Amino acid sequence: MNISKEVKRAQRGKVSSFEKLVTSHQLILYRIARTILSRNEDCADAIQETIVKAFEKLSSLREPQYFKTWIIRILMNECYQIVRKRKNIVPFEDWKETSSLEKGYESIEVEELLSVLPHEQQELIKLYHIEDISIQDLSSIYEVPENTVKTRLRRAREKMREILEQEDEVQWKNGKIK
Amino acid sequence: MEKWEDKIKKEVNKLPPKIITTHIEDTLQRLPRNRRLSKLSLSVAAILVAFTTSLGMSYISPTAADTFRSIPIVGSVFETVGNIGLKKGSEQGLTIELGQQIEFDRHRVTFTESLYDGSEIHIGYIIESLDPTNPKPNQNLLRDIRFGIDGQYIDGGWGARGLELDNGNYAETLSLRPIDEIPDNFILEISPWEGRSWKVNIPVERQGDSDSFLVNITKETKDIILHYDMITFFPTATEIAFRTVEDTSRIENIDNSQFIQYLVVDDQGRVLQPFGGGGGGIQRGDKVIQSLKYTFEPLDTIPNSLTVKPYLESREEAIQVQKKKWSGEVISLSQGGIGDMTVLSVEENDGVTTISYIIDGEDAYSQSSSFRLEDSNGNHYYTDDMPPARVEGTINQYKATFLKAPPLDDLFIAVFQNDIPNFIEELEIKIDLQK
Numbered sequence: 001m002n003i004s005k006e007v008k009r010a011q012r013g014k015v016s017s018f019e020k021l022v023t024s025h026q027l028i029l030y031r032i033a034r035t036i037l038s039r040n041e042d043c044a045d046a047i048q049e050t051i052v053k054a055f056e057k058l059s060s061l062r063e064p065q066y067f068k069t070w071i072i073r074i075l076m077n078e079c080y081q082i083v084r085k086r087k088n089i090v091p092f093e094d095w096k097e098t099s100s101l102e103k104g105y106e107s108i109e110v111e112e113l114l115s116v117l118p119h120e121q122q123e124l125i126k127l128y129h130i131e132d133i134s135i136q137d138l139s140s141i142y143e144v145p146e147n148t149v150k151t152r153l154r155r156a157r158e159k160m161r162e163i164l165e166q167e168d169e170v171q172w173k174n175g176k177i178k
Numbered sequence: 179m180e181k182w183e184d185k186i187k188k189e190v191n192k193l194p195p196k197i198i199t200t201h202i203e204d205t206l207q208r209l210p211r212n213r214r215l216s217k218l219s220l221s222v223a224a225i226l227v228a229f230t231t232s233l234g235m236s237y238i239s240p241t242a243a244d245t246f247r248s249i250p251i252v253g254s255v256f257e258t259v260g261n262i263g264l265k266k267g268s269e270q271g272l273t274i275e276l277g278q279q280i281e282f283d284r285h286r287v288t289f290t291e292s293l294y295d296g297s298e299i300h301i302g303y304i305i306e307s308l309d310p311t312n313p314k315p316n317q318n319l320l321r322d323i324r325f326g327i328d329g330q331y332i333d334g335g336w337g338a339r340g341l342e343l344d345n346g347n348y349a350e351t352l353s354l355r356p357i358d359e360i361p362d363n364f365i366l367e368i369s370p371w372e373g374r375s376w377k378v379n380i381p382v383e384r385q386g387d388s389d390s391f392l393v394n395i396t397k398e399t400k401d402i403i404l405h406y407d408m409i410t411f412f413p414t415a416t417e418i419a420f421r422t423v424e425d426t427s428r429i430e431n432i433d434n435s436q437f438i439q440y441l442v443v444d445d446q447g448r449v450l451q452p453f454g455g456g457g458g459g460i461q462r463g464d465k466v467i468q469s470l471k472y473t474f475e476p477l478d479t480i481p482n483s484l485t486v487k488p489y490l491e492s493r494e495e496a497i498q499v500q501k502k503k504w505s506g507e508v509i510s511l512s513q514g515g516i517g518d519m520t521v522l523s524v525e526e527n528d529g530v531t532t533i534s535y536i537i538d539g540e541d542a543y544s545q546s547s548s549f550r551l552e553d554s555n556g557n558h559y560y561t562d563d564m565p566p567a568r569v570e571g572t573i574n575q576y577k578a579t580f581l582k583a584p585p586l587d588d589l590f591i592a593v594f595q596n597d598i599p600n601f602i603e604e605l606e607i608k609i610d611l612q613k
Contacts, residue, residue, distance in 0.1 A: 015209055015210070016461075018206075018209070019206045019209075022202065022206060023202070023206075026194065026198070026199065026202050027193070027194065029202075030194035030198050031190055031191060031192070034190070034192070035190060040195055040197050040198060041197065043198060044197050044198050044201035045201075047198065047201065047202060047205075048201055048202075048204075048205045051202065051205045051206065051209075052205065052209075053371065055209055056324075056371075057322075057371070060322075077372065114186070125183075125186060126186065126190050127190075129183065129186045129187040129190050129191070130190050130191060131187075131191050157180075157183075160182060161180075164182065
């Protein structure tokens, strides 16, 4: 799909083009929302609001090729609003709930470790690991130069390494802490 | 990639559960189909950094009273900057005076009037800067906003037109056309798209009488079916409601040259000034059905008939210009295939230059603003009246004023040349209103 072409068509009032755009981005929208919100119901609400706002404000998007990061920014704002309203910044406990369904202790442990990082670094690391999100995208989402994104990522990863090294008792073995 | 990163990668790349995909599908289903916003709609998205909360007021405060006094024409924004429909509505006393003020982003907005006669909802307001270091207000302050009626957000098209006042404040009118039916009396809520830092509640009451005529006539071409539903004469506008049925393929491949616009001519040959239009639609198989309403200037009396002439919107951009020097005698200039402009007089009084002229041609309304003034050095001057006013009691005589213009002995009139509009004759209709 040619994103720019579809955006231009949608801007001219073609709703089916807007639908195509949203459908092709629904995976990434969910994954982004899930990095901020713990409950799938909240993710659904945030995505719903995002779709409506994106539809209403599509004409304000000057550069069609930036549709992805533009709609992600709208989504993140919606997610933050929900967080502010409910004051439920994604805690690892909630991740634990969903992860435990898969019997995967590893994710719990990773989230526990990640939770030691400041919130901004947690978010950046999670976003960075979402498929289809590039450094360039992060630069556009955060509206900072790519080098700044790289520096922030490097610092976050170094911190994670430090934490892992300090946690002597933490030994990775078959995904369990011994 | 380190092991912990590998695990994060797995964690953040899960597939969405059914609740998400269902929600997305539902939301997309509920979007208005093939919606077109009003021609007036503005796409400028202003990023508002809002600081303070609203001050809803049921009385006119001293600051609001001062602001009202700054409006040149008896304190009315509608009469100062409104289109001819709003001016007529205001003259007929259909407005409700307001006094609400909101302060945010170092600006104060004073809402002065509301008017609703069953057509569009109109709100008048003044924007003033509260920043002593930057006394010029942001004219795009109220762009990224949304509307609610009696507590429910609504969907629709809206537009605004404004004017900088002598004291530097900015007066603007906002016209809103909700897509769905609305009650006769309601509270209109205006708030920012982002955040909840301010909002204003404006009481709106339907005022004035209107006359509606059922038309119920269908016209068609091989691509388009156009069903004329109704004509309504409101105090502020003449509204034509109709439905179109078009092939989905035409809608999907549409470009600017294929949008249909409508030229409306009364029984005396007056071309009505278009205000805007829009609506929504649904897709049924390979057809798209749209319900649309277009508004035009109001008429004082109901004519014997109205002729609606649909045409394809885009015409070739005017590139050819014909220019003639004003020598005090009547001159005629060709506007290309579309018609001619005959300049009757050019007068200068108290620094204001007024041109009187007659338009002959197919679209007197658009032709009336399709010219500019020039001087011998090639400087360009444009009319302050957009669009120029048709002289009361005439069919096609107009007056345009210029606050900046060349001296009369070095004044050239330059007209842009256009082709005749691409009328779709099969869809044209003459509606008899005497039945």
